[in-house]
Amino acid sequence: MLRAYRSSEVREAEKPLLEQGVPLMERASFAVATAAVRELRSRGHLVTGSQVLVLAGGGNNGADALYAGAYLAARGASVEIVRASDSVHAEALATAKESGCALVDSGKDGILKAARRAGLWIDGLAGIGVRPPLTEPLSSLVTLLEEERIAAPDEPIVIAVDCPTGIGVDDGALVGPVLTATVTVTMGAPKPGLIAPPASRVCGRVEVADIGLWFTGEPAVATLSGSDVADLLRVPGPTDHKYTRGVVLLGTGSDSFPGAAVLTVGGALGAGPGMVRLDSPEVAGLVLRRYPEVVTGLGRAQAVVLGSGVPATETERLKAPLDRALEEKYPVVLDAGALELVKTEYTDLPSTVVLTPHAGELAELLSARGEGITRQDVEAAPIRAVRLAATITGATIVLKGASDVIAGPDGPVYSQPARSHWRAVAGAGDVYAGLLGALLASAGEDLARSGRGYGKPALIAAAASWIHAEAAHSDGPIRAMDIVDGIPAAIASALHD
Ligand SMILES: NC(=O)C1=CN([C@@H]2O[C@H](COP(=O)(O)OP(=O)(O)OC[C@H]3O[C@@H](n4cnc5c(N)ncnc54)[C@H](OP(=O)(O)O)[C@@H]3O)[C@@H](O)[C@H]2O)[C@@H](O)CC1
Ligand SMILES: Nc1ncnc2c1ncn2[C@@H]1O[C@H](COP(=O)(O)OP(=O)(O)O)[C@@H](O)[C@H]1O
Ligand SMILES: [K+]
CATH class of the missing domain: 3.40.1190.20 (Ribokinase)
Structure with a gap:
């Protein structure tokens, strides 16, 4: 049975682990990087030389994406970063830069050029901290990227960190712009929007990364096997x-x-x-x-x-x-x-x-x-x-x-x-x-x-x-x-x- 838990329950489950100093973000970003490598390889690409775009928002989701970018850069990928907020996780950004990731000019043209160069995007714009509809400037950025994704002659692989940005994480609703994923790497347990329509339709394949979270209560949404x-x-x-x-x-x-x-x-x-x-x-x-x-x-x-x-x-x-x-x-x-x-x-x-x-x-x-x-x-x-x-x-x-x-x-x-x-x-x-x-x-x-x-x-x-x-x-x-x-x-x- 797939059991989905709401963001509040996920945060409850993460609390004791964070208090014990368990490196959840490290585990999460490693799972994202691993999924990226797998997707590239399954299409016959080497990681070395692959062009990757990290979309980093201001929350922990952006930090996960930045650390994943750092892993991929260390393995030889050419990684560019769109910094979508003034308050991106400073340590994660520094690590990514040290590993060779480059910041993209944040104007529309700069973002589009980088998006076209990259065969794989990592969507760390927003995670479970967001209630749609997205507000500006994220709303315009997601609209731009989704239009580019659809129009691109070779659709990029989009790896969503935890959830595609813009979905109703807890209720499965779709209101306002979203960035459709090829694969969603979700932390600890699926969230309701990943398995319930209409949001589930933009999640691609959902992979659950076991980062050590433990859930005991009844799930909000479940899917029988x-x-x-x-x-x-x-x-x-x-x-x-x-x-x-x-x-x-x-x-x-x-x-x-x-x-x-x-x-x-x-x-x-x-x-x-x-x-x-x-x-x-x-x-x-x-x-x-x-x-x-x-x-x-x-x-x-x-x-x-x-x-x-x-x-x-x-x-x-x-x-x-x-x-x-x-x-x-x-x-x-x-x-x-x-x-x-x-x-x-x-x-x-x-x-x-x-x-x-x-x-x-x-x-x-x-x-x-x-x-x-x-x-x-x-x-x-x-x-x-x-x-x-x-x-x-x-x-x-x-x-x-x-x-x-x-x-x-x-x-x-x-x-x-x-x-x-x-x-x-x-x-x-x-x-x-x-x-x-x-x-x-x-x-x-x-x-x-x-x-x-x-x-x-x-x-x-x-x-x-x-x-x-x-x-x-x-x-x-x-x-x-x-x-x-x-x-x-x-x-x-x-x-x-
Ligand atoms: N849980 C776990 O076990 C683990 C969780 N982890 C990760 O943490 C993620 C959750 O992180 P989080 O709490 O920082 O939230 P997240 O979604 O990154 O950022 C929210 C940002 O979005 C913005 N914003 C909000 N609403 C908006 C709107 N409508 N329209 C536009 N913007 C909006 C808001 O900015 P503000 O408006 O407040 O300035 C804020 O900056 C989770 O998904 C997972 O990836 C792992 O690292 C480890 C284990
Ligand atoms: N887009 C879809 N993809 C797959 N199954 C669908 C889709 N839309 C509807 N269904 C299924 O088709 C059936 C339609 O049932 P219903 O609307 O009662 O039609 P009818 O009365 O003609 O049997 C339901 O079992 C529903 O789950
Ligand atoms: K995301």
């Missing part, structure tokens, strides 16, 4: 039968969107529940032709999925299965049309109810509940939006997108990235709803006993997102049914992880 998913999966044993493995009931599909029933059933069956029930008479024939193992009609279930392919005007029929699940405390997935119910009637939900909106649906839901929030607001700061929605509704929220962002009313936020963006096709969300329902059904009895869920539904939803991303992994176009077909292998790969 295959082995975390394996820990959550319930593998059947010799005493299991179809009812112990979990039954999932689907109220999905309609005359208007019959295919949604096929896709949700496919998603659910892929995850291997004991049984899938379908309570959608108008589409039962279609589903049975494809999946004869489906049992039609209402009946006992350990989890319920409602709303995929059901128009918002036809939600009346979803209320009976929803009421029953709420009464029996079984987990519920409310997708697509069923989200309508949360706008007006079902306003106080337990966290065992999981809402699965995309950004537009989440904005509509929040607006209906009195928060003036647009789709753009949700996309600009997804962590904030899911937390707000979880707090207002009481439910667990899965915001679907290039990365799924998941939160319950408490516990960490999970950010689960897509493996490929071919996944963005109609019906992929329906597959997700079915898959999630089946995973919740396997934990349904436990969830019903433990009451409001205590973070477990969010964890299970994150596992569903991992499996869905893995199942949708592709180098070329895919259809939603290909995701259905990929689920069993994705689960097997988690179990082998």
Whole structure:
């Protein structure tokens, strides 16, 4: 599991080490220099003779970059320094100069010329001490460099020290200029913005440098790996039968969107529940032709999925299965049309109810509940939006997108990235709803006993997102049914992880 901690928690973790005199900055800058060497070598360049640009701001981040520049100069690189503040770390600057690094003329032309000469930039303009948007003069400098980076015929390698300058380190927001990185070398632990969208998109590959920091508390944001998913999966044993493995009931599909029933059933069956029930008479024939193992009609279930392919005007029929699940405390997935119910009637939900909106649906839901929030607001700061929605509704929220962002009313936020963006096709969300329902059904009895869920539904939803991303992994176009077909292998790969 990737665990991201906020800057305040990072500073707490660093405090005892600094008091003991542990040379954190030395470790940090060495990790940056090592990453730079690796990037140069992987592209067939020698360090000796490579042209490197150190972008040094006024904080410790700038000092890290300067010391890294000093290492590279000592190994034969030709290093130039842009001094972006009057108060750069004096000792680090002196060390860099002694090692042969040269200061660049700080006018626009001087900076651009140096940027064009260098194949590798080290971004030490600002680290976790900065809250965006950047102010002048840093704002103009970052804009200039980012434009140059994009326009350059051979894009430079950009190594961000701790974080790309300008990102919302703690909330993953992107407001104002940022310098996009090829690699981010982050100290001690990732920060939320390095693993949560939209900021995670400008971080390149994230490498965590172990500088000796120790974290004990719950992370602010986490990303599950295959082995975390394996820990959550319930593998059947010799005493299991179809009812112990979990039954999932689907109220999905309609005359208007019959295919949604096929896709949700496919998603659910892929995850291997004991049984899938379908309570959608108008589409039962279609589903049975494809999946004869489906049992039609209402009946006992350990989890319920409602709303995929059901128009918002036809939600009346979803209320009976929803009421029953709420009464029996079984987990519920409310997708697509069923989200309508949360706008007006079902306003106080337990966290065992999981809402699965995309950004537009989440904005509509929040607006209906009195928060003036647009789709753009949700996309600009997804962590904030899911937390707000979880707090207002009481439910667990899965915001679907290039990365799924998941939160319950408490516990960490999970950010689960897509493996490929071919996944963005109609019906992929329906597959997700079915898959999630089946995973919740396997934990349904436990969830019903433990009451409001205590973070477990969010964890299970994150596992569903991992499996869905893995199942949708592709180098070329895919259809939603290909995701259905990929689920069993994705689960097997988690179990082998
Ligand atoms: N934590 C660890 O374990 C370790 C941390 N280490 C490193 O320390 C880094 C944190 O260092 P830090 O605290 O000095 O902050 P950092 O980001 O370099 O500088 C902030 C500067 O930016 C400026 N500024 C602020 N807001 C701004 C804005 N909106 N727009 C424009 N400017 C703005 C502000 O200037 P001011 O405005 O205050 O004059 C200030 O000069 C951390 O990321 C890591 O690299 C390692 O060395 C060792 C282990
Ligand atoms: N840019 C993207 N890259 C990868 N996956 C994406 C992207 N945008 C959306 N997705 C995924 O595609 C699916 C879309 O779901 P949804 O919007 O509900 O569509 P539908 O209702 O047609 O199934 C979700 O699983 C989401 O995570
Ligand atoms: K930086």
